[in-house]
Amino acid sequence: MSGFNKVVGSYEEAMAGLEDGMTVIAGGFGLCGIPEGCIAQIKKMGTKELTIVSNNCGVDGFGLGILLEDKQIKKMVSSYVGENKLFEDQLLGGELEVELTPQGTLAEKMRAGGAGIPAFYTATGYGTPVGDGKEVREFDGRKYIMEEAITGDFAIVKGWKADTYGNVIYRHTAQNFNPMAATAGKITIVEVEEIVEPGELDPTQIHTPGIYVDRLIQGTFEKRIEQRTVRA
Amino acid sequence: MSGFNKVVGSYEEAMAGLEDGMTVIAGGFGLCGIPEGCIAQIKKMGTKELTIVSNNCGVDGFGLGILLEDKQIKKMVSSYVGENKLFEDQLLGGELEVELTPQGTLAEKMRAGGAGIPAFYTATGYGTPVGDGKEVREFDGRKYIMEEAITGDFAIVKGWKADTYGNVIYRHTAQNFNPMAATAGKITIVEVEEIVEPGELDPTQIHTPGIYVDRLIQGTFEKRIEQRTVRA
């Protein structure tokens, strides 16, 4: 039997079941560690009215930015979205909704979603527009706001290596939001640079255990750099 | 200057500052991955009226159990404490208080304490004695209880290897509660089997980053086994 083999052979198969109006949680920070292949597949499928939960929305022509071209995104839940022109146009034109969420709160909302924690309290955003309409509560003399968990119909994740069981490790700072995204999808798809056999990864060094992963695909990645800074 | 070197030379130095009435969070599950040296030092110091937050309380004559001998523990916050006779005697004799906390809630309370999350909601314990007196709240039609974070004056942690900066990795299932305990102490002491130079551990494979660690000491460990089960 297939047992725990999560490998699929195509991005069509990887993203099968995605429908208009669904919520997709995406790993990545800026253009670092983004699931390039899954995003391209969503563009190809033309799925519309999507809510995308991702720290950023790519740039013009790359990353999640390409989903703006055909107006596939209805709403972004992000901490920072100011990298592209189409985004700005659609936002100002009222075609796109944005729910700005502090970066740490966003990471924690994803983790909570995956971990069965429906809500938590944080001081982040108290007394700011982020706290508007949210429950305020005092603990030990300090004020906190209640934030609710996020889950997605799909989660799309970029890993470095994975075994066929879906045990994933990330490379350097391409880890970022990916481990939390992986836990928070009803269906979690991980695309990686290399798929290895079970047993090749050290069990104590796995960032995302295979239990969170539904589909695994090997991709190729452009890995565009947003701010190429070098020293002599 | 000393910079980030967390290494101390003795358990006296490691546990300096511990006073009667303080709260100590301890890593370990059963007798696996327990900070043997720190516990022995607490016994030697004779500190009293301690609140100990640990999944278990050791056994008679080993682990946290040795702190019962001189009645050093006022209160245990644990999920399972039924492994020793002295414990039972002191509990029934009213000399010891126990706050039973579900294992997953205990782990999450420690994590929350270290992560600046003062409280969170969980379905665990709703409708049971654990939920008594706690706020109940409904999310998406399901009932949850509010649980508050735990922090300690001290956290005592058992690692496998650490570099001198306090970056720690754990061995096998001796990881258990140790990473969360490490984040939740005002002063966190980690004892390890081996101290290496910075750079010897892979930066992406560190379980506890050194930022959480105040004092680091190399110890020797008996590693007693509670249930030695073998196959032919």
Added chain:
Amino acid sequence: MALSREQLAMRVAQELQDGFYVNLGIGIPTLVANYVPEGMEVMLQSENGLLGMGPFPTEEEVDADMINAGKQTVTTITGASIFSSAESFAMIRGGHVDLTVLGAFEVDVQGNIASWMIPGKLIKGMGGAMDLVAGADNIIVTMTHADKHGNSKLLNECTLPLTGAGCIKKVVTDLAYLEIEDGQFILKERAPGVSVEEIVSKTGGKLVVPDNVPEMNV
């Protein structure tokens, strides 16, 4: 005849599916691992922080740093992962474990379960049981149908302090397989040779008996 512990485990094992991540409690639930159908793969989760638990070690393999939630020395299977208790219960609480099997003192028609505390006896603690029952969608309780004094453990309302409220839907006892729905037990299967009458007489809670109650295949 009432099922043996092994037969109970065999019946529970019929609920396994290929690719399931499974958490097995101490006692009869542990035995389920011995009856995974030929060719099927399941992966065992141990709540202290291990996914992919293997058999007990040989004398040479024994390692104090490799234990399961019952504090027994164990091994890992190929493809296992090991993590913190917070991560382990994130999996459990978040509903990522496909099947949880555990024992109980009592279960009632509302799906309540009591399994951790008998007032008047020393309380040892709930360990991970409350997290497991609250986190799993798919739980099977295994227990004897009645206690040694003949008192039913399937009740209209649990008498002991609860482990979880409204979370149990399937019970396998030594006499029957039952499901819980709309505030009643539904008798689905009988142990071989056990009569419906015996089950009815030993079930304290409201019980629905369909016209046809097949024998278990164990």
Added chain:
Amino acid sequence: MALSREQLAMRVAQELQDGFYVNLGIGIPTLVANYVPEGMEVMLQSENGLLGMGPFPTEEEVDADMINAGKQTVTTITGASIFSSAESFAMIRGGHVDLTVLGAFEVDVQGNIASWMIPGKLIKGMGGAMDLVAGADNIIVTMTHADKHGNSKLLNECTLPLTGAGCIKKVVTDLAYLEIEDGQFILKERAPGVSVEEIVSKTGGKLVVPDNVPEMNV
């Protein structure tokens, strides 16, 4: 004379201590890393998930998978650790970072800070700034004392939407170092050659001027 960006960074660097874990925001705060006193070690935290950020890479070292919170390619120092964004903000929110340095549009006498949004302009988002100011005990705000139109950025009440409430205690501007206490700014140091009168005239919020206001040592 008003401090240059470099002098501002130098003044902030005087607040560093050996063994500090420090998060530096974009702009002037980033420059602080260039003025760590000789022989002192600090470790830079980048909120995308890196503790122990090193200098920019050489051409050969450039790696798309190794960036900082400003999305710049960086390196790691020996003894660095890399982790998820959840872990990174656990550190930040949990108060484990010893010092946070960031810019601002406005700061007020209540310790409120506005740094992320100017209504009427397109809102790009707060990134990690709200988490940073809510999580740190020890925050230094660096900014010019007044905007280019001469309007003070040190106010009795911020006019822009807040990044955080009541969290700022120290401000280093191009004219002065001030602390915030009991609903007022306290003038602690003047930039070399800058008069108390100029600072008073450019400070919108309630300002306490001690008898002796030494010049900064930059």
